[in-house]
Amino acid sequence: MGKAANAKAALFLATCAMGLGPADARTGPDRAVEAAFDAQVSSSDQLEWLKDMSSQPNHVGSLHDRANAEGTLAKFRAWGWSAEIETFDVLYPTPISTLVELVEPTRLKLGGQEPAVPGDSTSGNTAGALPPYVAFQGDGDVTAPVVYVNYGMPEDYDALERRGINVRGKIAIARYGAGWRGLKAKLAQEHGAVGCIIYSDPAGDGFAVGDVYPKGGARPPQGVQRGSVMDMMTYPGDPLTPGVGAIKGTKRLDRAQAVTILKIPVLPMSYGDAVKLLAAMDGPIAPASFRGGLPITYHLGGGQGVRVHLAVKSDWSLKTIYDVIARIEGSTYPDQWIIRGNHHDGWVFGAADPLSGNVAMLSEAKALGALLKTGWRPRRTIVYASWDAEEPMILGSTEWAETHAAELKAKAIIYINSDSNGRGLLGVEGSHEWQHFVNEVAADVIDPETKVSVADRVRAKTLADAFDATGHADEMLLKASETGADIPIGALGSGSDFSAFLDHLGLPVLNLGYGGEDEISGVYHSLYDSYDHVVKFDDPGLVYGATLSKTVGRMVLRIADADTPPQRFSDFAATVAGYLDEVRKLIDDRRAQDVKRDVLLAQGAFRLATDPQTPVGPPLVHPPTPFIELAELANAVETLKKSATAYDTAYSARGATLTPEARRRLNALLQTIDQLLLTDRGLPLRPWYKHLIYAPGLFTGYGAKTLPGVREAIEERRFKDAEIYAKLTADALLAYAARLDAAGDILAQH
């Protein structure tokens, strides 16, 4: 224990050491160790590291990205960790030239690097910085009329079609928001667009929501959101090595074979530029849902009066990426790993995204190192990872997870992720059998602004927002907040380094961070995501950086040292039951909507309703939604609920008094239980994604779809798939329930 531990903490430790039951049974967290951990967490450390790591552009392939990896390696080693850098050679394009200009009605050059702003000390350091660009677009040189497609989501294309507008042979201009960037580009391509522009409308993160940078933290007119448009819904990671690690000697696809690379040129744009283009557009006036915050009347465009020239050329060579992997060997269960990660690559300086989370992780690593020096050792192995190449689409973590898949499936207990972190409230998503554990930790971490637990603050915020009708609390969260019950955690889709662990390997994961009072979205993926912005607008003093460290630190310590990792399976079962209810409602709603649409079409209601001067066609007619066989899945969910409750009850009663051998058998059964939720064949159209409960939505991108094989099949009218995946999911849940029954047998026999 470090010097910071005071007498009271030492007393606490003594009390715990006297604990009940056999020597290997620990019934609660070791609060003295946690206090000692907290004492080593320092916001001023984090400020120093953040300033250094965000001082130069640090995108994949940049000098400073590699320097950050090497600096991190040195830190881990200095703190007593066993650490190394693991490299992969991945396809990562960088722009050779980007061009976007208005050709008609006047010639006007747009685009180019974001300018420096006063008071932001790194915004002038643009040597070697990426200009506005989106990775994995398809190089090209096109000149065409422009169509405004709103958010560029499927329903937007429906709305366009009903107004007689399409993007075939044209350039689609979409605003950021409502769905993931890559989906916008992919859908534009699928609808026949020859190019795509994605711009940041001020209604989303600009002047409409707050004063713009540098006066405030919101997006300034010249700010551009870079990003990746890789089709990660098919698979993330290196496009040339799906499913395997991009290590030396791996057989790689030709670039032309890589389906996750787009075929059309795409560029991101500032609203300062976009307004010049949108203001000139003609065609029908955009429907209300298409209207953003620019001081113009939004038109759908499509005519020859406004034409844009868009040209992108990239260097498609392989680049080396640098994952820093550090470990502390477990004293008792060295082959049970708790993995914790955060990426280190940014789009430019990446101060908030990802370094705000990365420096919190470094604080944890320093604190764990300090504990080591007091003689403490974790019972399980702790692996910390500072990933590279998350931004272009989770390459660093995916390639590592694919490379070490077998070992991870055998050894990993959980993967805990963070990314950007800011001032505000705790948000957690992940595997629901860990929900109660998350709540236990959140009840023990103090919110620096209000001095109540971070869990209680979430409850208070939920209740106050619901009272003021300013929030959209989901029903379960509201109920939990009213009763003081566990706060539900969200489901995970994709969009950060947890993806391969959860979606491909079937490991439990948690993803967490603080936020909601920060203004990170105003500079997201722009040149202005800087140290100055973070300390002025996102997390002054990195107070919440330290809070994140204390939160994750407790998770790591408690899992590392628990007799049996702290899962509660009835939470998972109840959550899955809720998902099934949603899917049933989806089918009912779809069926009712189909019937209603047909009645209204027969009545001519849409024709009679529309304003003939601005006609809107009737809704598109799809094959009707049939009844879907879900009885087997419903029965499986019931079985799961019973087994989960039985196991949880038995563990509560007898889990503290297991013999070491019984515990070893129990833990072995539970360690791989989540992998039973995978299907070898993968999800329809995307076999890399194997999880039957959680996935990123094919048409939401980062956003999660739960029971994805069933739900998406209904949404996309692949009704045969719905029944196939209902059966697969039922089988998986029954296997999961059987595993719990087997675990319960160990408790019963004991």
Place this chain on the structure above:
Amino acid sequence: MGKAANAKAALFLATCAMGLGPADARTGPDRAVEAAFDAQVSSSDQLEWLKDMSSQPNHVGSLHDRANAEGTLAKFRAWGWSAEIETFDVLYPTPISTLVELVEPTRLKLGGQEPAVPGDSTSGNTAGALPPYVAFQGDGDVTAPVVYVNYGMPEDYDALERRGINVRGKIAIARYGAGWRGLKAKLAQEHGAVGCIIYSDPAGDGFAVGDVYPKGGARPPQGVQRGSVMDMMTYPGDPLTPGVGAIKGTKRLDRAQAVTILKIPVLPMSYGDAVKLLAAMDGPIAPASFRGGLPITYHLGGGQGVRVHLAVKSDWSLKTIYDVIARIEGSTYPDQWIIRGNHHDGWVFGAADPLSGNVAMLSEAKALGALLKTGWRPRRTIVYASWDAEEPMILGSTEWAETHAAELKAKAIIYINSDSNGRGLLGVEGSHEWQHFVNEVAADVIDPETKVSVADRVRAKTLADAFDATGHADEMLLKASETGADIPIGALGSGSDFSAFLDHLGLPVLNLGYGGEDEISGVYHSLYDSYDHVVKFDDPGLVYGATLSKTVGRMVLRIADADTPPQRFSDFAATVAGYLDEVRKLIDDRRAQDVKRDVLLAQGAFRLATDPQTPVGPPLVHPPTPFIELAELANAVETLKKSATAYDTAYSARGATLTPEARRRLNALLQTIDQLLLTDRGLPLRPWYKHLIYAPGLFTGYGAKTLPGVREAIEERRFKDAEIYAKLTADALLAYAARLDAAGDILAQH
């Protein structure tokens, strides 16, 4: 019958004349007369009249306003009506000088007359036109900091208070929308503001909703909405003669005694000007609900950094106003009057508001005149009124109604009103025992765009919007649209010439017009509400002007010639029962909200929820809502429902075969039945308003409050009043039910 009536129509007439039962029983509309009427309705007439009447500024006191009255008089006489102009001398201020300028951070002159725009042929005719001004503000000269109060409604002041901002000693700047203009000025004054500016935010009716005039019909940056800010919620009409006609010799109040005149200077503003002011403001960032469409970050202001100089001086002399009153004496029941009106004064050229409705009314008058020349005579007396001085707050109709109160209460069957009219769907509000009649008429009028009945088009639009989730149909309207049942009509508050008839005299009224596809709101009360705007954007060819004439014409003809005016009292009873349900829910919701608020306050939820860097205080604490005694009112509603259903059933069975004497007695009982809904003492705080079922809301302005004595007392926490008015309302409904029982007795005895 006119020449246009063809052989088929003549046949129809013959069939009807052969009808069933005694000679005075007409069971349905006289379709031949209606066809002859329609044949006389001409859009080209209306175009010609509209062009002439809107050729010069025609506000109260202008030369052209008087000329329009005289021209209308001449037309009525030429068409065979007995007509005269009735004048009143009312207090009507006109601006001597208006000044609004930014003083800090820079001096910048704002305001002044709206400029001419190309393609709008009258926008240069500004000699004698009113500059931007609001009537019945209080003259003054103030310089003060500015606070942005959103819509300036009560909840906006609550939101400001929770953010530590108030308007005491400051100038409130409110945007148009969400509530009536005059309420914004009154609330600003009540909250201690020394001045008030009301501007048209582009999110409401400017570029955000459509291309601006003259490219499109939406409000251009320089467009200003004039209007009245008289406190008409206390009483409308001449401020110096509440409750009595402003005729010669009437005792008038001193201006200082007139409580409906504001005490602080108020001016309206364009968004082209407002943005200069709002962009400079500081203070807290406005909450999301306060954000409009300007390309700025909205701040609440209040600091000394932005100061405005506002000065208004008016000529407060009495002005003469000119109501044109025309009549056709009834052949059988000359003392039973159908009154129909539309005002003729505008704010500048007033082409849409009010002349689009006025010329439709003129077409009806011309057609009725033509019918007269064929020998047709209405059985009841028809009175047509072209009102003056509606704009400053319903002076022309109010003074006339007050002057002739006794005669109107004895003779009027109904008052039918229109005002602006445009392309689109029929909208009707009024007294609910006329709801079925309105539906019968709407089923017989053909929509010019779709060739179905205007009723069916409303149903189709309701269903299509509900399917597309673009509309907010109320449940009853949606249900009616699904089943083909009667479309519910809305309740009336105030805001046009029906007010004195309904609210003060207790006469049945209907108010109707077409719209929803027009762009009248874009030029509402501005210089650009012109003939050119109407024919380009609101009702090209005045096709819907003719449709309005045909709709109201049917109403007038059918009521004039019916044996017994076509009311259905069970609709009224069902509607009142629905209002009572709403009031009960209001009480329940208030009680639940009060309890929840106190629990959250005790928990400190609001304190814990708020971002300490932008703190929002807890909700204001009010005395808790108690249980309110509504049993007597509920019993009265049940009695009303029974009596109404019994009467309607009896009339359906036996109404066609009454003896003339029985019918005379029946009609006499029904003619004044609505007056039983008045209370002599008037509503709390505003005795001029005497109706217990319908009133404009004290805090909504034009918007209706139903069961106002009870509902508003609960909303405003005058709980004693709620019980007093529940009793008064119950008594009124029982008297109404008893009257129906007496009418039913006549049918039974017959």
